[in-house]
Amino acid sequence: MTKPRYLVLSDGTIYAGTAFGGTTISTGELVFNTGMTGYQESITDQSYNGEILMFTYPLIGNYGINFDDDESVKPTTAGVVVHELARRASNWRSQMSLAEFLKRHQIPGITDLDTRSITKKIRSQGAMVAALVDTKEQIKQFLERSEQTNQIDLVVQSSTNNAYPNPNIGLRIVVVDYGLKHSILRELSKRKCNVVVLPATATAQQVLSYQPDGVLLSNGPGDPKNVPAALEMIRTVEQRVPLFGICLGHQLFALANGADTFKMKFGHRGFNHPIREIATNRIDFTAQNHGYAVAAESIVQTNLLVTHQEINDQTIEGLRHKQYPAFSVQFHPDAAPGPHDASHLFDDFLENIVSYQRQRSISNHA
Template sequence: MKRYLVLEDGSVFEGEAFGSKQIATGEVVFSTGMTGYQEAITDQSYANQILVFTNPLIGNYGVNLDDYESLQPKCRGVVCREVARYSNSWRKQDTLDHFLTQNSIPGISGIDTRKLTKIIRNHGTMKGCLVNSIEDKNHTIEQLKATVLTDQLVDQVSTKQPYPNPGTKRNIVVVDFGAKHSILRELSQRDCNTIVMPYTVKAEEILRLHPDVVLLSNGPGDPKSLPNAITMIQNLMGKLPIMGVCLGHQLMCLANGADTFKMKFGHRGFNHPVQEIATGEIAFTSQNHGYAVDPNSLKNTDLMPTHIEINDHTIEGVRHRKYPAFSVQFHPDAAPGPHDVVSLYDDFMRMVDLRKDENRD
C-alpha cells in the first residue's frame, strides 16, 4: 500500500505504508540514533511529532516490554528508509509493524531519508502529514499549512494522578512532564522511594510530603507554555535540592531568570558530544529536545553553565550558585545508551545525603 509524506514547503515523498492505516499530522523531526527505535518512539518528548530515523534500517530486533519509555506513546508517525520484513531477538515480544498498528501510529518506509533530513536541516523543523492518497496535492499542502499544532503537549503525557515507585532510602518527588521509564529505573536501582506527581502539582503539595529532593523530568514542547510549573519551581528553590532533566532543565533555567529559544532542528539521538566545563571531559549523550537555554541570558542569574554541546556550543547543563540545584539538557539515564553520564544520578544522591546530614546537625 502506498503512503505519502507531505511537508508544508511542498515536498512530497512516496513510500510504502506500515503500522496504522490512519493519517497523521505533526512536526517532522529526525533522530540520528543508530539503535533504540523503540525507546525513541515511546519517549513522550516526541509527542505530536513525526519521527524520521536517519539509520537506514529499523525494526530488525522487534519490540519488547523492557524497552518501553512509556506505555502509551504519543508520537504521531514514523518515517524510515527500510523497515525489517523479519525481526529476530531473544528479547523480542512483538514486531514493530504490529506495535505501531496497536498504538495507532502510521509509518512510511522506502523513502530517501538522507534527502528528507537535509531539507529539515536547511529549512528547520516544519509541519508534515502522512496520507494514503495525494490526488489533490495543492489542497493537501494548503490544509497542512492551515493546521495549528497544539502547544499543550505536557497535558497529553503527564500522569493525572500521583503514584508511588516504592523504595526504602531517599524520598524523591518526580514531577512528571512526560517522564521516561528509564528515569524511574535509575532511581529504583538506587533504592529510592519515589512519588511521581502530575505537572500541575503546586510547591506546597510537594513540601507537604517532606521529600528529600525533587526531580523535574523530561517532556515535550515549549517550556514557556508551562507558567504554573515555573512558579512551582520558584517556590521550591532553596527549600529542597532540585535536579532537572531536558524539559526540566529548561524550566529550572526559566524559573531562575534565564531565557529559552526554539532551535532550528533540535538535538535528537544517542550520539551528541557534551563537554563538562570544569574538567574538559567529553561524553556522548542521549538527547531529544527542540528548545535550548540562551547562554547570554545566564549572565545576570545565579546559574552557572556546567556543560556545553561540542557541535553548536549550546548550554547542556547549569548549577545554582547558592542552592543545591542543577540541571542537564541531555538524558543521563540514556536508554538504550550511551551511559557515559549516568553517574550524575549518583552525584544527585550525594547531594541529597549531604543535605540530610546537614539537617540532622
C-alpha cells in the first residue's frame, strides 16, 4: 500500500511522490549525487549529515544493502530522494532492501520524482533548504517557518566521543575524526598502519601525546568555519609531524594556514570528477562530496602551494605546505564508492613520514 510524501523546497516548489523508509519529518539542504552505484556508501557517509540526498541515477536500490559497505555505524543523512526505488534487490551480498535499511534508521525516503529536473533546478538556482513531509499541513508549516539548517554541531554529531584504536604493526597514525569514513581506515589498514582515532575536539597536546609518526585529518560535514578549535591544533601539529588532510580536513588545513573557504553553488558530489595534478599534468577521476571549497585568491599570501585543480570549474583540489611536510586534497582518495585513481596518496603520505624521519635522524647525528 503506497503512501504519499512531498518534497518541498524553500522557494515554495512542491513535488508529490511516494513514501518509503522512515516516517519522520525531515529538513535539510537538498544536494544531489551523480553516482550510478554506491548509494549505501553515500547514505552512510557522515559528510551527508543533515542533508537530504538526491540520486540522479534513475534506479536506486537494485542490489540491496549489506553489512560490509557501511561508511559509518549510524547514518545521519536527513533524507533520500530517488526517481525509482527498485522493487526487489538482487545480489548475493544483499541482506536487506534499501527501504528496510532506511526504515531501520528512521531516514525518510521519497520515490517517483523527476530527479533530473530537480537537479537542473539546483544547478541553476543553487543548493537550497528542503523538507520531506507527509501532509499538506506540514508543507504549510515548513514554508511559513522558512526553516534553515543549523550546521554548527554537525561535526560534533558525526565525530566519535572517545579515542579508539585500529591496531596494526606499522607506522603510528593519529586520525582526527571530523566525520570519518571507514574506507580511510581500510586504506591505512592495507598499509599496516597502527591507527588511533581521536575526537574532533582533540587538542595538539592530546594528538602529540600518542607520539604519532603522522596525523590524518578526516572528512566531515558542514562549514569548516564552524570548527575553529581545530585550527590551532593543526598549526601546532603540522610543525611537528607529517600531516595529511582529506575533504573537510583539507579545508581546515587551508584555514589554519591563513587561506579562506566559501560555500559553492551546488557542490561536488559523486565520483566522476576529473582533477589535474599541476606538477605532472596527471589526470585522475575522483570521488568527491563537499559543498565548500578553498578560495583561490586567498592562497597568495600564505605558505601554501596549490597541487591539484578540478578540470571542470578550476576549484582548488589539493594543497601542500611550503615549509612543513603537510598536504591535503579536497577529493576522496579512499573512494568507496568511486575510482581508485588517487589511492596512491596514502602511499605518498607514508613516504612523507619515512622521508621526514630519515631527515630528522640525519640532522640529529650531524
